Amino acid sequence: MEHFDDLVTDRTVRLDDVRAYMAQSGGQGLFRGRYQVNATGGSTGQPGLFLYTRDEWAWVMASYARMYAWSGVQADILHRPRLAVVSTTHPWHQSARVGLSAQGALIPTLRLDAARPLDDLIAELNAWQPQALVAYAGVADRLAQAQVEGSLRIQPDAVLVASEVLTDAARNRIHGAWGRLPFNEYGATETAGIAGECRHHHGLHLYEDLLVVEAVDDDHHPVRPGEVSARLLVSVLFSRTQPLIRYELSDRVQLATDTCACGMPYRRINAIQGRAEDVLSLPGPGGPVEVHPNVFHDVLETAPVAQWQVVQDVDSLRVLVVAPEPQFDTVALHAQLTRALTRLGVIAPSVEVQVVSAIPHTAVGKTPLIRALSRTTRGTGPAGAP
Numbered sequence: 097m098e099h100f101d102d103l104v105t106d107r108t109v110r111l112d113d114v115r116a117y118m119a120q121s122g123g124q125g126l127f128r129g130r131y132q133v134n135a136t137g138g139s140t141g142q143p144g145l146f147l148y149t150r151d152e153w154a155w156v157m158a159s160y161a162r163m164y165a166w167s168g169v170q171a172d173i174l175h176r177p178r179l180a181v182v183s184t185t186h187p188w189h190q191s192a193r194v195g196l197s198a199q200g201a202l203i204p205t206l207r208l209d210a211a212r213p214l215d216d217l218i219a220e221l222n223a224w225q226p227q228a229l230v231a232y233a234g235v236a237d238r239l240a241q242a243q244v245e246g247s248l249r250i251q252p253d254a255v256l257v258a259s260e261v262l263t264d265a266a267r268n269r270i271h272g273a274w275g276r277l278p279f280n281e282y283g284a285t286e287t288a289g290i291a292g293e294c295r296h297h298h299g300l301h302l303y304e305d306l307l308v309v310e311a312v313d314d315d316h317h318p319v320r321p322g323e324v325s326a327r328l329l330v331s332v333l334f335s336r337t338q339p340l341i342r343y344e345l346s347d348r349v350q351l352a353t354d355t356c357a358c359g360m361p362y363r364r365i366n367a368i369q370g371r372a373e374d375v376l377s378l379p380g381p382g383g384p385v386e387v388h389p390n391v392f393h394d395v396l397e398t399a400p401v402a403q404w405q406v407v408q409d410v411d412s413l414r415v416l417v418v419a420p421e422p423q424f425d426t427v428a429l430h431a432q433l434t435r436a437l438t439r440l441g442v443i444a445p446s447v448e449v450q451v452v453s454a455i456p457h458t459a460v461g462k463t464p465l466i467r468a469l470s471r472t473t474r475g476t477g478p479a480g481a482p
């Protein structure tokens with residue numbers, strides 16, 4: 097954003113003018129009658145603003161329409177399935193802008209804010225009876241639990257998730273609730289869709305006709321398939337207003353080593369392991385110890401909890417859990433987490449387990465699994481997809 101005025105190819109556009117338009121318009125219309133304006137969530141630094149012309153926005157919409165097609169949902173002028181999108185209604189978030197454009201295409205869509213109380217979401221979805229459900233991964237997980245418990249009563253033909261890490265436990269709960277595996281999509285405000293699952297659910301295919309994606313290490317050298325990258329470098333082939341060439345995303349991914357039975361030529365990502373910022377730094381005998389999110393996944397995904405979140409503040413950790421049982425054993429979970437951290441070399445890990453009624457949302461309704469409150473990071477990073 098420091099170099100926005102130098103980067104934008106329309107020499108009449110200035111960042112101050114874009115911000116003034118956002119403050120005054122409330123999300124109505126286009127900037128200067130020409131540009132869609134999207135803002136990142138700002139979860140890893142200063143929010144970024146990204147402009148798209150009508151032609152560029154068509155590519156954005158196409159990248160997300162691809163996921164509907166791969167999941168078997170026919171959504172066009174001849175097929176108008178009822179969609180329910182549970183993400184954010186923040187006027188500048190890409191999921192909200194895409195949702196408005198989809199509604200303009202005559203596809204009946206119920207758009208719900210993921211930050212609303214769960215009971216409200218359940219009531220609206222029961223009344224709407226969507227044929228396809230699109231939601232943040234964490235929201236879809238909570239809705240699946242509500243379906244199993246009987247308060248939610250919908251039968252979508254497809255469930256599409258995005259914007260948050262889809263854990264194995266969440267995938268299994270969604271499958272158990274509706275008898276179908278969720279289709280996972282990976283995207284960012286800056287790039288639109290990056291990758292998506294095909295019908296084989298065997299990793300996510302990169303959208304290599306829209307993007308050049310490089311998985312690299314900390315020194316920006318390519319990593320081999322099977323290795324986990326430190327970050328991604330992405331070049332967006334359709335962006336002309338704000339050309340993004342080798343734009344850095346702090347996501348850690350693993351490229352697949354084999355091919356998919358679907359026969360598509362696109363490379364695949366086996367797994368998205370979160371952002372570099374999700375790796376916590378805790379004190380060790382010889383200096384800071386890096387703690388990968390998988391340490392918490394291994395313990396908490398097998399614990400009897402409905403949801404969880406790890407919050408780091410300086411050198412202490414608060415582990416928030418939504419426990420279905422009132423007599424949930426916080427002492428045992430505390431001991432498991434402490435042992436796991438001690439094995440890594442963390443000195444006297446300070447862990448507090450708190451049972452909460454709900455995990456706190458971000459401003460756009462997400463519930464990240466890892467939050468580092470004490471750390472300031474650089475870059476905007478991905479804000480997610482609808």
